[in-house]
Amino acid sequence: xxxxxxxxxxxxxxxxxxxxNRRVLDxxxxxxxxxxxxxxxxxxxxxxxxEFFEIRVAGLQQQLESGVLGVxxxxxxxxxxxxxxxxxxxxxxxxxxxxxxxELLPALRKEKIFFKTPKECSPSEKAWLKNYFEKGxxxxxxxxxxxxxxxxxxxRNKGLYVLLSIANPKQRRASGEIAIVPVPxxxxxxxxxxxxxPDEWKFVYLSDTIKHFAGELFPGYKVRNSAIFRITRNxxxxxxxxxxxxxxxxxxxxxxxxxKGAAVRLEIESCVSDAGLRTLVNALDxxxxxxxxxxxxxxxxxxxxxxxxxxxxxxxxxxxxxPYTPPEFRNCRDYFEVIAAKDRLLHHPYDSFTPVEEFISxxxxxxxxxxxxxxxxxxxxxxxxxxxxxxxxxxxxxxxALIELKARFDEENNIQWAKxxxxxxxxxxxxxxxxxTHCKICLVVRRxxxxxxxxxxxxxxxxxxxxxxxxxxxxxxxxxxxQICEEVANLFNTLTGKVAEPKFEKLMVAPxxxxxxxxxxxxxxxxxxxxxxxxxxIIKVNSLIEQASIDALYEASRAGVKIDLIVRGICGLVxxxxxMSENITVRSIxxxxxxxxxxxxxxxxxxxxxxxxxxxxxxxxxxKRIECLFPIDDPDIKARIVDEILYGLLRDNTFSSQLHSNGxxxxxxxxxxxxxxxxxxxxxxxxxxxx
Numbered sequence: 001x002x003x004x005x006x007x008x009x010x011x012x013x014x015x016x017x018x019x020x021n022r023r024v025l026d027x028x029x030x031x032x033x034x035x036x037x038x039x040x041x042x043x044x045x046x047x048x049x050x051e052f053f054e055i056r057v058a059g060l061q062q063q064l065e066s067g068v069l070g071v072x073x074x075x076x077x078x079x080x081x082x083x084x085x086x087x088x089x090x091x092x093x094x095x096x097x098x099x100x101x102x103e104l105l106p107a108l109r110k111e112k113i114f115f116k117t118p119k120e121c122s123p124s125e126k127a128w129l130k131n132y133f134e135k136g137x138x139x140x141x142x143x144x145x146x147x148x149x150x151x152x153x154x155x156r157n158k159g160l161y162v163l164l165s166i167a168n169p170k171q172r173r174a175s176g177e178i179a180i181v182p183v184p185x186x187x188x189x190x191x192x193x194x195x196x197x198p199d200e201w202k203f204v205y206l207s208d209t210i211k212h213f214a215g216e217l218f219p220g221y222k223v224r225n226s227a228i229f230r231i232t233r234n235x236x237x238x239x240x241x242x243x244x245x246x247x248x249x250x251x252x253x254x255x256x257x258x259x260k261g262a263a264v265r266l267e268i269e270s271c272v273s274d275a276g277l278r279t280l281v282n283a284l285d286x287x288x289x290x291x292x293x294x295x296x297x298x299x300x301x302x303x304x305x306x307x308x309x310x311x312x313x314x315x316x317x318x319x320x321x322x323p324y325t326p327p328e329f330r331n332c333r334d335y336f337e338v339i340a341a342k343d344r345l346l347h348h349p350y351d352s353f354t355p356v357e358e359f360i361s362x363x364x365x366x367x368x369x370x371x372x373x374x375x376x377x378x379x380x381x382x383x384x385x386x387x388x389x390x391x392x393x394x395x396x397x398x399x400x401a402l403i404e405l406k407a408r409f410d411e412e413n414n415i416q417w418a419k420x421x422x423x424x425x426x427x428x429x430x431x432x433x434x435x436x437t438h439c440k441i442c443l444v445v446r447r448x449x450x451x452x453x454x455x456x457x458x459x460x461x462x463x464x465x466x467x468x469x470x471x472x473x474x475x476x477x478x479x480x481x482x483q484i485c486e487e488v489a490n491l492f493n494t495l496t497g498k499v500a501e502p503k504f505e506k507l508m509v510a511p512x513x514x515x516x517x518x519x520x521x522x523x524x525x526x527x528x529x530x531x532x533x534x535x536x537x538i539i540k541v542n543s544l545i546e547q548a549s550i551d552a553l554y555e556a557s558r559a560g561v562k563i564d565l566i567v568r569g570i571c572g573l574v575x576x577x578x579x580m581s582e583n584i585t586v587r588s589i590x591x592x593x594x595x596x597x598x599x600x601x602x603x604x605x606x607x608x609x610x611x612x613x614x615x616x617x618x619x620x621x622x623x624k625r626i627e628c629l630f631p632i633d634d635p636d637i638k639a640r641i642v643d644e645i646l647y648g649l650l651r652d653n654t655f656s657s658q659l660h661s662n663g664x665x666x667x668x669x670x671x672x673x674x675x676x677x678x679x680x681x682x683x684x685x686x687x688x689x690x691x
Contacts, residue, residue: 007661009580010074010572013545014056014081018088019665020569021048023590023657025092028099033592035107036316040308042104045096046301049089050158050232053265053290057085058234061264061287073547074572086289097296111316113201115307116193117297118212121204125193129204132191133213140187141210143217146178152283153180157233157261160189160300162211163268165225165276166218176224178279181214183207183228189303192310201311205298227272228299231284234261266291267299318592323352323470324687335359336366336446339456339478343634346476347645348462349593350683353469356476357384359458363444364392370453371398371445373492375437376417378463385464386417393425400427402495404437429496431626435511437495438621439614439628440464443488455485459630461597461612472596473680475612477630477637484630491628510615510627515548518617521602521609522552526559528605536603537563538646542596543570544586544617557583566649567659568595570618576661588665591655591680600629601646610638644686654678 027033027041063069063078071077076084105115118129144153155161160183165176183189183206191209193202207228215223263284268277270293281291298304314320326346328338335358338344346355361384363369372392379386393399403418422428431437440460448454462474479485487507494502501512508514522537529535537556544550544565550573557563563584565573575584589595600611613629615621632638649656653669654676660666669676 007574007577007580008074008663009574010547010550011574011663012072012074012076012081013570013572014052014060015084015088015663016545016570016572017052017056018085018092019663020588020590021045021052022092023588023665024048025095025099027590028096029103034316034318035104035111036308036311036313037318037592039104039108039304042096042100043302043305043308045092046304049092050302053232054157054235057082057290058261058264060085061262062234082287082289090292093292093294096301097294100301101296111313112197112199113203113311113313115203115205115297117208118204121193125195125202128194129191129209130213133209137184137187137206137210138213138216140184141181141217143214144180144182146180146279153182155180155231155263155284156182156185157235158230158300159183159185160207160228160230162207162214163227163229163272163276163280164214164218164223165273166221166223168220169222170220176273176275178276179218181210181217183210188306189298189300190306190310201313203307203310205303207299208297225271225273225276227269227276228297229266229268229272229280230299231263232265232267233263264290267294269293269299270295321349321684323349323354324690325352325354327691329355329358332358335362335478336444336448336454336456336480340454340480343481343637344478345632345634345637345640347640347683348469348474348476349471350473350687351476353466353476355478356458356460356464356469357388357466359444359456359478360385360442361388361391363446363456364388364395364397366446367395368448369397369444369446371400372442373400373402373489374442374464375402375404375439375495376464377404377438377440378468379417379465383464384466386421389421389426390424393421398427399425400429400492400496402429402431402437402492404431431495434624436620436625438625439491439509441488441491441628443485443492454480455482455489456480457485457488459484459488459613459628461599461614472594474597475599475641477612477632481633488628491626495626506631508611508613508615508627508629510621510625511623514615514627514629515546515622518549518600518622519552521600522549522556524604525561525602526552526556528603529556529560533605534603535559535561535605536601537561538566538599538601538642538650539563539617540566540595540597540599540646540649541616542568542598545570545572546617546619546622547572549617549622553584554580557581564650566595566646571659574661574663575659581661586659587650587652587656587668588659589649589652589656589679591652591678593680595649598629599641599646601642608638608642610641612641645683648679648682651677651682652679655680 025045028038060078060082069077146152162181164179166179167176187206189206191204195202211226263286266286363372389399401421418428442458444456446454457479460476462472483506487504504513508517525535525537544567565586567586568588571586575581575586602609610632611629615627615629621627653674656668657665658668
């Protein structure tokens with residue numbers, strides 16, 4: 001607590017994340033959004049919660065089990081955090097299903113889109129569904145009895161199951177027996193029911209269908225009770241890299257173990273019988289606080305994304321947006337000439353990601369290119385960039401791909417990329433032991449006139465992923481500046497070889513100098529403010545939770561520095577507290593696109609410095625990952641980032657919420673006096689006005 005005991009010094013990370021997911025949930029009731037987009041955001045809320053329980057809640061439960069009960073810098077121990085998480089999640093579940101049943105379902109019905117249970121189907125629909133079950137579902141089912149001869153089965157992480165209480169009607173007063181029917185993961189979780197009206201969309205959930213016809217799996221038995229359930233398991237990876245000779249094989253083995261992790265959450269229909277629930281809880285060894293009874297279908301709202309993809313109603317989705325391609329990149333035959341002339345910036349998804357792919361593709365084909373080096377954290381299936389790297393290796397170029405095998409939930413994809421690239425002759429490396437490689441950098445070495453070797457670099461805030469580049473806001477910088485390219489080369493040498501103490505003057509690279517340089521820049525602003533010089537800080541990040549950095553920002557605020565923070569997700573800093581953070585504002589923008597770019601602005605006494613890159617203000621980003629922040633030196637690009645992007649975001653009053661010292665987020669717009677302004681809409685309109 002603060003000295004007066006009125007405000008906390010820091011907000012808790014986990015509770016701050018739940019507040020972020022609440023802001024995503026608020027979009028599901030955003031009436032300005034097309035109906036199916038609201039449904040899609042509801043699926044995102046569910047998917048977010050899954051990952052939160054798999055990693056964060058699982059970690060807290062492990063702390064309890066291990067007896068490590070120390071508190072974090074926010075003052076909350078694991079037991080108290082788990083108690084609050086349970087209460088908040090229960091409330092969020094209630095609001096999710098209220099939104100689904102009371103808002104979205106009635107609105108969907110008006111558009112002739114129906115989500116039904118089998119009992120709600122018409123006689124003809126029931127007949128169709130029965131036929132579909134017998135021919136398309138029944139053969140794939142495996143009923144599992146639970147009795148002395150059949151031990152309780154292992155249940156998959158996030159798998160769907162039907163829990164049944166069955167009894168033999170021929171035996172008087174027969175006690176109910178427990179059985180479980182796994183829902184096959186290979187089958188679509190949403191079934192479209194054929195009908196005679198082509199303009200209608202009728203859906204039934206796979207799990208509801210199996211539950212409805214489950215009696216057919218146990219001939220001669222009567223189903224007394226049935227309930228759909230799913231469990232969430234601990235999904236983090238645990239191994240000692242320094243004791244691991246083959247990182248690729250170890251991670252493959254750990255992925256197998258992940259599927260067997262301890263159960264951390266049970267979601268089950270509220271109609272479950274007491275006896276059935278007791279059997280399940282005892283078998284899973286679950287904390288009763290993390291049993292969530294769900295009042296309606298579907299049990300897993302994340303599966304609504306399947307329906308979103310199935311429903312061909314473009315009038316109920318966001319209109320397709322065509323990204324802008326700057327003139328210098330249109331039908332560009334020589335990316336190297338364009339980049340050598342001037343640094344270039346792309347603002348995704350408003351600017352097309354295609355130039356990034358074409359830059360690497362041209363490098364792969366250009367006979368003057370000798371080497372290509374690139375980091376891959378997450379990429380998309382059928383990636384043109386991966387194809388270009390394979391082609392470059394086949395063309396005899398020296399190609400190095402640094403693949404992060406521990407990119408959470410993308411490990412299997414990255415293992416596959418690593419194997420495919422190695423087979424084509426690409427030199428694949430996995431970075432520095434003990435650190436995730438999270439930076440987004442590419443370096444191309446080219447022989448030019450007179451035999452001179454020149455370097456060209458691409459540095460970004462987002463992944464080399466054409467799919468996410470359409471929905472994440474990110475920055476891409478192309479440069480041929482000698483010092484930047486030399487330091488990028490030094491960073492690659494550090495990642496692939498041995499450099500005891502790498503030095504970086506222009507770049508801020510974690511874990512080597514990001515934290516110390518950031519603290520230094522913040523303190524310089526504080527000193528400038530004390531000296532009467534212009535002082536200002538604007539930071540846009542995904543998360544802000546590193547204690548020393550927060551303390552430095554508090555110090556700058558006390559010195560009189562005006563600080564505007566745009567933090568999409570987790571924020572541990574408490575703004576607006578007199579004598580501590582009264583000069584700091586924190587806002588979160590959660591809108592159509594996922595705000596993903598990281599931008600750092602420092603007034604520097606009237607000579608502003610601007611950085612962008614991959615690193616957030618988190619302990620893991622500053623000390624446990626390889627991150628890269630790069631300076632924006634070109635005056636035109638700097639002006640665009642500050643005057644267009646940052647100030648556009650600060651003007652937002654449509655999807656912006658401001659964090660208050662009590663931990664609550666409130667919408668920033670005064671409905672009576674302010675006209676709505678959406679930064680994301682503004683950026684789209686600006687690109688449409690460009691020639």
